[in-house]
Amino acid sequence: MYTAKLRSILAILGVLVGTAAIVALIASSRLATNHALSQFKTLGTHLLALNFQSLTAADASNAPHSLSLTSINQLEQSSSQVAAAAPYIQLFQPMVIYGKSFSGQIVGTTENFMQIAKVQIEQGRFVLAVDSRSFYCVIGAKIAEQFERHHHHPIGQQLQVGQHFFTIVGVAQRWQPNLFLLLDLNRAIIVPIATTRLLSAEANIQNILFRLTSHPNLPLIRQALSEKMAQLLPNTQLQFRDPGQIIHLVGQQRQTFNWLLIATGGISLVVGGIGVMNIMLVSVVERRREIGMRMAIGAKRFDIACLFLVEAVMLTLFGGIMGVILGLLVTYAIAVVTAWEFYFYWIPVLLGFLVSVFVGMLSGFYPAWRAAQLDPIQCLTL
Amino acid sequence: MIKFTEITKTFRFSHGVYQALRGVSFEIKTGETVAVIGPSGSGKTTTMNIMGLLDRPTSGEYLLNNQSVSYLSFQEKAVLRNKMIGFVFQSFNLLPLMTALQNVMLTLHYAGVKPLLAREKALYHLEQVGMRDYASHRPSELSGGQQQRVAIARALVNDPLLILADEPSGALDSHTSGQVMEVLLGHGGQTTIVIITHDEEVARMCARQIPIRDGVVAL
Numbered sequence: 001m002y003t004a005k006l007r008s009i010l011a012i013l014g015v016l017v018g019t020a021a022i023v024a025l026i027a028s029s030r031l032a033t034n035h036a037l038s039q040f041k042t043l044g045t046h047l048l049a050l051n052f053q054s055l056t057a058a059d060a061s062n063a064p065h066s067l068s069l070t071s072i073n074q075l076e077q078s079s080s081q082v083a084a085a086a087p088y089i090q091l092f093q094p095m096v097i098y099g100k101s102f103s104g105q106i107v108g109t110t111e112n113f114m115q116i117a118k119v120q121i122e123q124g125r126f127v128l129a130v131d132s133r134s135f136y137c138v139i140g141a142k143i144a145e146q147f148e149r150h151h152h153h154p155i156g157q158q159l160q161v162g163q164h165f166f167t168i169v170g171v172a173q174r175w176q177p178n179l180f181l182l183l184d185l186n187r188a189i190i191v192p193i194a195t196t197r198l199l200s201a202e203a204n205i206q207n208i209l210f211r212l213t214s215h216p217n218l219p220l221i222r223q224a225l226s227e228k229m230a231q232l233l234p235n236t237q238l239q240f241r242d243p244g245q246i247i248h249l250v251g252q253q254r255q256t257f258n259w260l261l262i263a264t265g266g267i268s269l270v271v272g273g274i275g276v277m278n279i280m281l282v283s284v285v286e287r288r289r290e291i292g293m294r295m296a297i298g299a300k301r302f303d304i305a306c307l308f309l310v311e312a313v314m315l316t317l318f319g320g321i322m323g324v325i326l327g328l329l330v331t332y333a334i335a336v337v338t339a340w341e342f343y344f345y346w347i348p349v350l351l352g353f354l355v356s357v358f359v360g361m362l363s364g365f366y367p368a369w370r371a372a373q374l375d376p377i378q379c380l381t382l
Numbered sequence: 383m384i385k386f387t388e389i390t391k392t393f394r395f396s397h398g399v400y401q402a403l404r405g406v407s408f409e410i411k412t413g414e415t416v417a418v419i420g421p422s423g424s425g426k427t428t429t430m431n432i433m434g435l436l437d438r439p440t441s442g443e444y445l446l447n448n449q450s451v452s453y454l455s456f457q458e459k460a461v462l463r464n465k466m467i468g469f470v471f472q473s474f475n476l477l478p479l480m481t482a483l484q485n486v487m488l489t490l491h492y493a494g495v496k497p498l499l500a501r502e503k504a505l506y507h508l509e510q511v512g513m514r515d516y517a518s519h520r521p522s523e524l525s526g527g528q529q530q531r532v533a534i535a536r537a538l539v540n541d542p543l544l545i546l547a548d549e550p551s552g553a554l555d556s557h558t559s560g561q562v563m564e565v566l567l568g569h570g571g572q573t574t575i576v577i578i579t580h581d582e583e584v585a586r587m588c589a590r591q592i593p594i595r596d597g598v599v600a601l
Contacts, residue, residue: 289473289475290475290477292475293469293471293475293477294488294492295436295460295463296434296436296463296469296471297463297464297468297469297488297489297492297536297537298460298461298463298464298465298489298492298493298540299460299492300456300457300460300461300492301456301457301460303492376436377431377436377437380436380471380475381427
């Protein structure tokens with residue numbers, strides 16, 4: 001009896017792992033999609049980012065190699081479906097806060113950025129056009145923490161970048177990082193775009209963020225922007241990015257992982273199914289007397305087949321239940337490690353149960369058929 | 383009730399042919415208690431298998447309750463076995479994981495009787511064999527004689543016309559054997575009882591003996 005139990009548990013291990021893999025696969029890929037979409041919940045999806053690289057060397061000719069702020073306005077007006085545009089410049093320079101260096105970034109931009117990138121101001125104000133070329137900044141949540149650690153209210157305080165001191169005029173709320181805007185605003189100071197020129201001679205606009213009207217026609221907008229860019233800054237390589245691409249990309253990245261899990265799950269289920277079939281075949285042999293007796297007292301072939309089929313399904317269903325639980329735990333672990341939000345979905349759980357029942361039917365079928373074909377006399381005379 | 387006419391049974395093996403029955407003919411009336419006796423290898427087990435619709439004869443005719451049943455399909459025979467025949471085996475053949483009550487109810491399960499009614503009937507028959515107090519015991523908690531009495535209740539529970547017992551006391555000591563035989567034969571009434579045995583004492587308790595030797599009735 002004990003060995004029979006042990007044997008059964010070993011046999012359903014494969015079903016367990018297989019079901020767990022399938023549950024984890026579907027549940028976690030749903031979480032991933034959810035996560036990718038949630039990034040755009042606050043940001044919105046009517047966005048377009050443009051990154052460009054001037055192919056003209058700075059000193060090679062007289063042709064312009066950077067955009068001015070007035071050109072940005074021209075770009076904004078090139079398509080009626082562009083609601084707003086915000087150029088930004090990223091600089092990486094060490095900052096010093098209370099004598100301690102802090103690795104963060106400097107983002108130079110315009111007023112529109114706040115609205116397009118959904119930066120919420122917790123205290124103070126955002127940098128305005130009138131701040132142009134002055135050393136005012138808005139700090140991200142992580143930098144604000146540095147000040148709070150020293151029990152100082154950040155507004156009005158100063159921080160040092162290179163040889164310059166910036167006065168803090170605003171503190172931004174914690175900002176949800178996303179794969180679309182590859183910035184870490186929580187560890188950044190936001191300064192007027194013109195000020196970046198004072199920090200670095202190479203501070204050229206290379207990124208522009210556009211907020212679009214609802215139901216934008218993306219190819220049309222791209223074409224309009226490309227044409228305008230060709231006028232403003234010839235010989236430039238353009239690269240557009242939109243949230244749809246990001247969501248698609250996340251899906252594609254999951255694909256490899258998915259195939260791996262499908263393969264693991266499939267192999268485990270096949271192995272588990274064979275294991276269950278094996279112990280059911282053994283069980284049929286061991287229980288021949290019982291089969292003979294049942295046939296003698298009136299069991300039909302169908303009754304005998306059902307007996308073993310039900311047993312096989314019970315075995316795999318048991319493995320399936322454990323597998324579903326394990327799969328959910330794995331999904332939860334994935335959610336914790338990747339910092340995705342965990343949701344409970346019914347579909348993978350139901351699918352896990354269905355798959356395990358299906359494996360039970362498939363692997364129980366042949367042993368059940370064998371049992372039903374036995375000759376009662378031979379069974380009873382053993 | 384039972385009429386065997388020139389029943390033969392031939393077993394074919396890869397290395398030859400074995401004729402177990404060479405033309406067995408006899409008749410058993412309703413309500414009779416009969417012992418089929420003979421040494422091992424005489425063909426009495428084959429006789430019982432055919433009588434119990436577990437095997438089919440090679441030739442000859444078997445009338446059970448005035449119905450020719452020699453060549454029915456497996457399915458038809460299963461239904462007849464369930465309705466008309468109760469089996470008692472030498473090794474009891476109770477299911478170890480089921481209680482005495484559940485073992486008795488198994489016959490009624492295959493007869494399609496509703497569980498509540500089946501329970502009533504099973505308890506009644508356990509009472510008849512003096513095992514009602516042990517209804518919730520597993521076979522491993524019962525003695526050999528007690529197990530065989532549960533098996534007899536299982537055979538009787540669907541009110542069969544015929545009880546077929548193959549060495550019912552073969553695994554029991556003589557004292558218990560006598561008790562079990564009393565329970566089995568004490569049922570009486572309209573039920574025909576056929577006991578396969580080589581125990582002369584058991585055979586003597588039956589009203590009639592049919593001796594079988596070398597595949598024929600040796601009278």
